[in-house]
Amino acid sequence: MGLFDVVYHGSDEMYFKAEAAVKETIEKIGENAPVSFGNTAYYLACIKAYTALEVTNMAQLRDALVPIRAMMTRNNRTADIFHSGIATAMAAEVIEACKYAVNPKPYGEADNPNDNKYHGHMTDAEVRELGVPLVTRDIPGFVVLIDEAPTDEQAVALIKGYQSRGIFVFLLGGIIDQAVRKGVKMGFPVRVVPVGPDIIAVSHIISLVVRAAFIFGNIQPGDYVNMNTYTMDRIFAFVNAFTPVSDITVACGAGAIAMGFPVITNETKDMNWRVPKSLIINEDVDQWIDCSLEARGIKIKVTEMDIPIACSSAFEGEIIRKGDMQLEADGSRKDCLELVRTKDVHEIEDHKITLVGKDIDEFGVGEKICMATIVEVGGVKMQPDFEPVMERKIHSFINCLEGIMHTGQRDLIRIRVSKAAFEAGFRMKHFGELLYAKIKNEYDAVVDKCQVTIYTEPEKVHELRVEANKIYDARDARVSKLTDESVDVFYTCILCQSFSPSHVCIITPERLGLCGAVSWMDAKATNQLDPNGPCQIVPKERVIDENIGIWEDVNEAVNKYSHGALEQVSLYSIMMDPMTSCGCFECICGIEPFSNGVVIVNREHTGLTPLGMSFSELASQTGGGVQTPGFMGHGRHFIPSKKFMKAEGGVQRIVWMPKALKDSVAERLNATAKELYGIDSFVDMIADETLTPEGDPEALVEFLTEKGHPALGLEPMM
Amino acid sequence: MGFTAKAQVYNAAIQETVLGVGDKALTLGGARTQPLCSFDETWKNAPAVGVEVSDIPFETEGFPVLAEYYAGCESFGDRVKRASEMEGAKFVCLHFEGADPGGENKSVEDIVALAKEAAAATDLPLVITGCKNVEKDQAIFTAVSDALSDRNPLFMSAREEDYKTIGAACAMANGHKVGAESAVDINLAKQLNVLMTQLGVAPTSIVMNLGSAAAGYGFEYVASTMDRVKAAALEQNDTMLQMPVITPVALETWSVKESIMSQAEMPEWGDKEERAVDMEVVTASACLTSGSDAVILRHPTSVKTIAAMLAALA
């Protein structure tokens, strides 16, 4: 029998049961007898949701059978299965309604339904109680476990596994007896609810779902399409059904899938119909939790860390002195490294922490050890570009541990573990626990799974270090090869708007934020992790002038994020609509008219520039998100960029920099000048405060003439 | 040659949001002009003044007028009723200070009972303010929203940490209004509105609390944030910044030095109550001038003065 037939058969079976139940009940209590589940303003919620009918008595219930039957269409298209599936749930609600019509407490006499073996109908208050955390995702989702698990132990493992991940659990049928046998605590407060003895009681769960959609989504009764869209987008539910799966259960499962809830089962018979990510056959029940969460796209927040010492920013500045040290991993003496790597999700076992080599207690006191920390992450949205961003954060994560000190990154780290931390029980695996929890929490937008391996075995660490250095090199090479032309988008950064209200940074690979702190990679990661945050995507499709750096998209972005204060920005020009500055720029460059060039001064330099103005005087001209042609704030790293005032001829315009600044950019600046103009040792042609007197443009021109500085021969800038 | 004024009316408007129900329901927002500029276009809805009442009776030492105003009140309900009778009051703000776990730590049930008592005492729209403890506020807002489901109150405030629960429990489940609180930063304000909307809260259920400060205490940030928010809303037609703005002025002004130092401590400063009133009045006026659509005040003299000023500007 094909799956279509199974569903049709199952839905027929449910319908006939419903028809029979209505007939029998009317015979018993009459057609005017009231029908209600009690404590709900939504009548029979499933029926109301999909037909808009508000059933209050048995006659209306009987009439409701007509539209239910009509939904069980048979055209052998996928839609027929979905419609029939939902109609099956409605038919189930009819049967349950008959039970309640005859006896308002069909599942037990206790006033508190949590005291009965089966909970049955859920009140509006319960819907709200569960609905709020479902909307806020404090409860990441709920599972419906149907029928008997292969063993009682597996039943308990599944229930507890879901419970420990914050997933709300509904139980139907035989698994309830298994839970009772194993003494599992159940009821709404512990988030495990035994709903009813068989699949028919599933209607109470569907009723909860549709009421949540009414209450929180303002979905209108009878709106089939929007109801299913809402449940798909907003209700993170899924079904686990154990073999043997009855036809009725399969039909209900089809309804679940129609509502966007995937079904995971170990039934193989007649399951010849595949809906990717919706109907999943997995015979290994022990894998169901991971498999289900992935299918429904649920990520679990890690809230607790199993670490014997405190973790707080208050310990960030703690220094561990030699005498207090239990051991030390010092990258300058021994092989040490930290590395974050992206792996395929299926190759990662979430929360696996492995130690290869000796643990802290196996080393001598004060010993210098080799240590490699490899963090492997995976996720649908994970990109290798985020690796360095996360890797840089390892420092502040570990440094927040009480009694642990961390400095540096990559293979130049130093970690000290204090005696106090060791005595408190701190061991290597706790580094793993910490990094796992921090990375899962902070980067939950991109990391679905994470595992950590710590190596202290010297030979292995040495091998890893060689390997890691190749990766670091490749990363650096990638960053240096990233050009404005090689990417499709730029980013905004408006972190500084709190004090410079109309400033917007446009961050490109060759032009990092003017504060020097936000690179294009950082901006990209920030955007992915916080899509509504300060870094927004700026496409660069509509180019106006690529040489000067004008894009229509950039102008639109600048206009939008400056709230109308700015209309145009040229990314590569300081003369024509230069990029604005907030005030936290590392450097300012300004036009020096007598030499036809520009001077650059960094924040740390207090003396006068050849313009006769100091950094702070120039800063007052350039800050505040105002465009001042001829003057621009920028980051230190922008100086040797090929895009540095490209429109005006590039770095060959630089005629003066403070010596300290000049030295710090010399190597890269020389390389750029060599590549662009074939000039050797260009930096030597640039004046500084030790070569010409302060605030003296004539002496500057003299110096430049003597050196044959190229700016003197360029076209006038103004 | 004379002078002809040009009315400055924008094509965009501040969104209208209704608080409360029935005859006393209050609509905030609707303006298409710069704040208070009724000469450009007649106000659709006047800015409103509300009165703060706390579950813990106000300190009255040095405040004889305030003490006299509430004289004889024996219960929270009495005080709410009296507050709602202030000249110019358009809504009442119930401030549940006593819920603070670091203070009286009143239970959720107690707070719900107080909220019901207050609701019975006035038919003015209600604004509910918590104790600033994120977890406790979530609990009391959720419970009070259920208890006052037919009063369409405004809950202040939903912050970045708790907007989901308050948005879901108050705005989505009960159709109530939620104040989105951000700390004097236009981008954070907008981000919170975007997040709330993405959660499923209707924009018309959101009122903004952009953060406040007493005059002299960094008010430039308040003023500039409001100036920018209003400019973005009206000039840029930024729908995520068009929500009306409510400013809990009293919460700020009654805890600054100028309002709490006794005359004995600062003899040259003169009467303490005068100081507290002027601090409240000056701050409220500055907020309204910068773009608040509603202010929450404590002292009857302040309420009367600011209401009269708004009436004169209408």
Next chain:
Amino acid sequence: MALKGLDIFKLSPKTNCKECGCPTCMAFSMKVAQGALSLDKCPHMSAEALSKLSAATEPPMKTISVGEHKLGGETVMLRHEKTLVNRNLYGIFLCANMDDAEIDKRIAESMAVDYERIGERMFVEVIYVNAPAEQSPERCAALAKKAAETGRDLVIEAADADRAKAALEASGDAAKVLAGANAANWEAFNALAAGKLVLGVKGADLSEIHDTVEKLEGAGNKNLILDVTGASIKEAFSNAMQVRRAALKGGDRTFGYPSIVNTARLARGDSHMQAALASMFTLRYGSIVVLDSMSYAEALPLYGLRQNIFTDPQKPMKVEPGVYPLNGADENSICCVTVDFALTYFVVSGELERSGVPINMFITDAGGYSVLTSWAAGKFSAGTIEKFFKDFDIDAKYKNKVLILPGKVAVLKGELEARLPNWRIVVGTTEAIQLVRFLREFK
């Protein structure tokens, strides 16, 4: 639209002669563009350059001097657009119609208000003396004389030239503004002001004021201030808004003058309403804001508000570095350290005071930035704190060696411990609001 520095530089002599006081022509040009220097400081500008530039560099709103104070000169409507330049002045209202007791009371109360707040002297800068037609010129003169004795700057409004003359003579150098010029008397008043006083223009409506200003400008007087008070609160607010909009947005230079708003006339006898209105006109375009009287109750919030609003958004308000003992703290009390950003100071000191715990608050020179910003800029570090300890001789003076560090810079703890070995460095809270509980529970 104001000119950019480079446009001015292009027309400058480019000789770097330094006669203007700037080291280079570029520096000079940038300062002119900023409004910090006027074009005529350069003796070598060509006539052509001057004619090209003077129209363009003429600001949309003139800067008018009242005594030592400057008014007007604004280029933007709102401070976030760039910055507001000249703060408004507050004045009190005295009228010859009042009985002497009332006059003396107002003077006494207002003169008592004189204090410092974040480096700024807070006092009533202006006394507005009204000489109405009902009173004799002698009485008006006597009032002006009494007002002049306070040493404050006077605005004299007179009903006619006789009274104006009498009051001006009696007030001597104290008179800075002659108000009350209108469509009828402008010629006589203009003659009285005669280049040494600012002339205040009033009228039945804005149109009439506009006409009178045009006539005065035609007669060569551009040293004016506009009384926008009007007949009602609504009209006053409308006038103040319209005048500023016309000047800055509408390019109407005729209205490019500062304003007077007299709340004493808008809300007679209602001091709270006057405070509310003064607040409104501080934000929206009153240049001299007049109240009946200025008590501390009014002054504290109004001066604070003004100090806030007229800060440059780029340059945060700073407090003086030093030790601020709170709640009766002495050398045996615990200490805490933070930055000199005024807002940080106010928020933190407020919470510290609320805690009731005696504590010495150390304010270090951090360039006026907030804790995280100054930390990021290297202006708040273990090194700067150590320097503060040296500059103020803290280690010798304070015996309780507990120093609480802002939670946001917990990272400084280790280095500080190394630099200040006698001190126990405690990481405090990340937010000021948590301080009260933190201190009360701190042992």
